[in-house]
Amino acid sequence: MIALTKDPIDLGSAYKFLQADGAGAIDLFLGVVRDNTSARSVDRLEYEAYDRMAISEMQKIVDEAHRRWPILRCLVIHRTGLLRIGEMAVLIGVSTPHRADAFEATRYIIDTIKQTVPIWKKEVFSDGEVWVNATP
Template structure:
């Protein structure tokens, strides 16, 4: 399952979707909006995306991960729009037979998304704002 949404992420629902009788491991990564960056106080984050391309690229990443590690199930959910402190910005979940594969696949997926998927993040401060992680 791959979703780009403006709605809050339901972790319990994502975990339920990852359940498999063959899975010995389920790994979930949550990227959460924190209240600071580089010693500056963050008020909120704003995410923008090129929706169709973002979903397509996330699918390619999931397919690549599935070739490297045998994924029984996976879930990638990324928010867009305005997010407040403490909200979940991204959920990556994988179910595999063994824990090492789950950890490695989950880390690969989130790291690759941050490097290649057309989703842009703006940090908003009380005294300004800045775009971060802009892809070339």
């Protein structure tokens, strides 16, 4: 399952989706909005995406992860729009028979998304704003 959404991410539903009888491990990565960056106080984040291309690129990443690891189920949900401090911006979930594979696949997915998927993040401060992590 791969999705972009403006709605809050439902962690309980994600966990249920990832459950599989053969899974000995479910690894979840939750990216949350923190209150600071580079010693500056962050008020909020704003995410924008080229939706169709972002979904397509995330699918390619998940497909590659399936080739590399024995993934039983995989979930990628990324928020767009305005996010407040403490809100979940991204959830990556992977279930595998063993924990090492789940850890490695999850890290591969989030790291590759950050490098290649057309999702842009604007950090908003009390005294300005800046776009960061701009990808192709």
